[in-house]
Amino acid sequence: MPELPEVENVRRKLLPSLLGHSLQSPVVNRPDICDPWPNHLLDGATITSLLRHGKQLALIAHDGRAMCVHLGMTGALEALPATTPPAPHTHVTWQIHPGPNLLTFSDPRRFGGLWFFDSLDALRSTRWNTLGPDALLATPEDLLSACRGSTRAVKAALLDQSVIAGVGNIYADEALFASDVSPKRKAGRVDLSTWGRIVDNLRAILGSSILAGGSTIRDYRGPDGQPGTAQRTHQVYGRAGQPCNRCQTKLSTAQVGQRTTVWCRTCQR
DNA sequence: AGGATAGCCTGCGGGC
DNA sequence: TGCCCGCAGGCTATCC
Numbered sequence: 335m336p337e338l339p340e341v342e343n344v345r346r347k348l349l350p351s352l353l354g355h356s357l358q359s360p361v362v363n364r365p366d367i368c369d370p371w372p373n374h375l376l377d378g379a380t381i382t383s384l385l386r387h388g389k390q391l392a393l394i395a396h397d398g399r400a401m402c403v404h405l406g407m408t409g410a411l412e413a414l415p416a417t418t419p420p421a422p423h424t425h426v427t428w429q430i431h432p433g434p435n436l437l438t439f440s441d442p443r444r445f446g447g448l449w450f451f452d453s454l455d456a457l458r459s460t461r462w463n464t465l466g467p468d469a470l471l472a473t474p475e476d477l478l479s480a481c482r483g484s485t486r487a488v489k490a491a492l493l494d495q496s497v498i499a500g501v502g503n504i505y506a507d508e509a510l511f512a513s514d515v516s517p518k519r520k521a522g523r524v525d526l527s528t529w530g531r532i533v534d535n536l537r538a539i540l541g542s543s544i545l546a547g548g549s550t551i552r553d554y555r556g557p558d559g560q561p562g563t564a565q566r567t568h569q570v571y572g573r574a575g576q577p578c579n580r581c582q583t584k585l586s587t588a589q590v591g592q593r594t595t596v597w598c599r600t601c602q603r
Numbered sequence: 604a605g606g607a608t609a610g611c612c613t614g615c616g617g618g619c
Numbered sequence: 620t621g622c623c624c625g626c627a628g629g630c631t632a633t634c635c
Contacts, residue, residue, distance in 0.1 A: 442612080445611075445629055486605080490607095502628080
C-alpha cells in the first residue's frame with residue numbers, strides 16, 4: 335500500500351532508467367485508467383525530471399508535458415527488461431529509448447491512474463492544487479491552521495490529503511503512537527507543540543522508511559520487485575491485540591476516520 | 604461547509 | 620481440497 339515512502343522509492347529507483355531517456359509507442363490496454371482520454375500519453379517525451387508531491391508522482395518531459403501517476407493501493411510503475419513477462423493487470427506500456435527496458439504501469443485494483451497535462455503548471459494548478467503541503471515539508475503551523483476548529487479525529491485529519499499530503503493509514507498510526515496522541519483526539523484540540531511532535535515524528539518515521547525501502551504489506555513491492563523492510567519496525571500498525579512495545583498494554587483497535595486504527599490507550603492520550 | 608458514509612476493485616487468508 | 624466471505628484502503632461522489 336504505497337504511502338509517501340513507497341512512492342519516493344519508486345521515484346528514486348526509476349531515475350536512472352528514465353532521466354534523459356525517451357518514451358515511445360505507448361500501448362494502452364485500459365483507457366479508463368488514463369485521464370483525460372485520448373491524450374498525448376507522453377509519446378516521444380524525453381524525461382527531464384521526476385517529481386513527487388505526497389503520494390503522487392509526476393514525470394516531466396523536455397517539452398513541458400507532464401504525466402501524474404497515482405499508485406492507489408496496488409499500482410506499480412516499473413522499468414523492466416522487454417524480456418520480462420508483463421505483470422498481470424498491466425494497463426499501459428512504453429518503450430524506453432535507448433533500450434532495452436519497457437516502462438509499465440500495472441494496477442490490479444485500479445484505485446490508481448494516470449493523468450496527462452500539457453505543462454507542470456497545469457498539473458500544479460489543478461490536480462495538485464487540492465493537496466496540502468508534502469508530509470516531509472509540512473510545519474506545525476500548517477497543521478494547526480488547517481485543523482483550527484475541526485471536530486473530527488486527528489487521525490482523520492492526517493489522512494486528508496488536502497491537510498497534509500503523503501500520509502496513509504500505516505504512518506498515521508505510527509506517528510500518533512510516537513507522539514503519544516490518541517487517534518481519536520479532536521484535530522482542533524491539538525496544540526502547536528503537539529503538532530510539532532507529530533510533524534517531527536512523521537518526518538523521522540517517513541525518512542527512515544524511505545531508507546528501508548518502504549513498507550511491504552500485502553501488495554507493495556519496489557520497482558525492482560524487492561520488498562521493503564520498514565514494516566519490521568512498525569510499533570502499532572498490524573499489531574492489534576499484541577502488547578504495546580513501551581508499556582505492555584494490549585493494543586486497541588477500532589475504526590477511526592473509516593480506517594482500521596491501532597493504538598495504545600495507556601501511552602496515547 | 605465540514606464531516607460522515609458508500610462505493611470502487613481484486614487478491615488473499617481464515618473458516619468450514 | 621475448495622469455496623465463500625470478510626477484509627485491506629486511497630480517493631471521489633454523495634448525502635446530511
